[in-house]
Amino acid sequence: MAQFAYRARKRTGEIVEGMLDVVDRPAALLQIQKLGLFPVAVTATKGGAAVAVRKENGQGQAIVLPPALQKIFQRKPKPKMEELARFTQQLANLLHCGMPLVSALNSMSSISTKGIPSSVAKQLRQDVVEGKSLSAAMAKQPEIFTDLYINMVRAGEQSGALEEVLRRLSAHYERFAEVRTKFISALIYPAMVMGVGVVIIFFFMTFMLPKFMEIFTGMNVELPAATQFLVKSSNFFSSWWWLMLLGAFTLILLFNRYKASVSGRRTLDRVSLKAPVLGPVVRLNLFGQFCRTLATLLRNGVPVLNALKITEQVIPNVMIKEAIAITREEVTDGKTIAQPLAKSGLFPQLMIDLLKIGEETGDVPGSLENLADTYESELAIGLRVMTNLIEPVMIVCIAIFVGFLLYCVLGAMFAITSNIDMQK
Secondary structure (H helix, E strand, C coil), X not given: CEEEEEEEECCCXXXXXXXXXXXXXXXXXXXXXXXXXXXXXXXXXXXXXXXXXXXXXXXCCEEECCHHHHHHHHCCCCCCHHHHHHHHHHHHHHHHCCCCHHHHHHHHCCCCCCCCCHHXXXXXXXXXXXXXXXXXXXXXXXXXXXXXXXXXXXXXXXXXXXXXXXXXXXXXXXXXXXXXXXXXXXXXHHHHHHHHHHHHHHHHHHHHHHHHHHXXXXXXXXXXXXXXXXXXXXXXHHHHHHHHHHHHHHHHHHHHHHHHCHHHHHHHHHHHHHCCCHHHHHHHHHHHHHHHHHHHHHHCCCCHHHHHHHHHHHCCCHHHHHHHHHHHHHHHCCCCCHHHHHHHCCCCHHHHHHHHHHHHHCCHHHHHHHHHHHHHHHHHHHXXXXXXXXXXXXXXXXXXXXXXXXHHHHHHHHXXXXXXXXXX
C-alpha cells in the first residue's frame, strides 16, 4: 500500500485536499472519482508526512492535523473475541445460503456488528472485487484480523471449505471469549471487595477517626500504645493523603515500566507460573490456549511450522513463547512436537504423552482438542477454588483490621474510665 496526497475539485468548483491509502496512482484516481470529485493533482507521499488528514470546517477551510494525531484518529478499535466470532458467524451463514463472496461481503457492510465497523466489510468487498483473495484482503487490516484468522481463511480458500473454516473460527473465538469471561468473573468479586475495603479504610483514617479521637485527646488521658499508634497513623493519613496517592500512582507507573521491559516481563511471567494460588489457574489457561490454538490451525490444514509460529504469537507468557520457539526450530530439524516440549520442563506430562500418541496415530489435532477440553474444564474448577480461597482470606484481613480498631477505641475508653475512677 502507498499513500497519495490529492487536490480535487467538487462539482461546485470548491477545491478540497486529502490523502488516500491505495495500491498505485491509477487506483488513487479511481478512488477520487468514486468520491464524486475531479482530480487536479495526485502525488505520492513519504510515510504520510507530506499531507496530514484534512477535515473541512463550516467555512469550507481545511483543518490540518499533525501526523501523530492522524494515526490516533485513523486507528481502528480492536474488536473483542465475541464480536469477531459474531462477525465470522454472520459471514459463514451468508455463504451457507448460497451467496457469492462479494455479495455476502456487501450484505455484511449493511449488517450491524458490534465492535466491527461496516467499513471493514466494505474494504474487504472492494479488495475482493479488485481481484484479491479474502485472506489477502484481511491481511490489510491487521488491527481487526489476527495471523491465526488470516492463515485459517487462507487454508479454507485453498481447500475449498471456506464456510466450514469460518464456522470453526467462530467456535474457536467463542470458546476463548467464554474462558476469558470466566477468568474475569472469578476476579471481579474479590477485586470489588478489596477496592471497597481500601476506600472505606482510607476514608475512615483520613476523615472520621481524627474527629473521633478529639474526644479522647481533649481529656488529657494517657492512651494505650495501640491507640496512640492509630492516632499517629490517622494524623499522617489526613495530613499527607495526597502524598500517599502520588506514591501509589508512582508505584503503578514504575511497575508498568518494569513489566514492559524484557527482564521484567520474563520475571513476572515466571512468577505467575509458580505462584501458590494463581499459578495453577494461569498454567491451565495457558495450556488450554496452546492446545486449542494449535489444534484449530492444524485441523484446518495450516502447516505445522506456521501453526507453531502463530501459536507462539498468541500465547502471552514469555516462558511458554520461548519453549514454542525452540520446539519450532527442532521440528524444522525433523523432530516431533512432543520431544522439545518435554525438554522445556514447562508442560505437563499428560500433554506430552497425548501428543506422542497423536503423532503415532496421525491425529495430533484430535489429541490437542481433547487436551484443550480437559484443561478448560479444569480451569473452571480451578477458578472456583481460587475464588473460594481468596474470599475467606479477604474477610479475615478485614476482620483483623476492624478488630484492631475496636481494640484501640475500647482501650481508650477503658483508660478514660480508669482515670475517672482514680479521680474519685
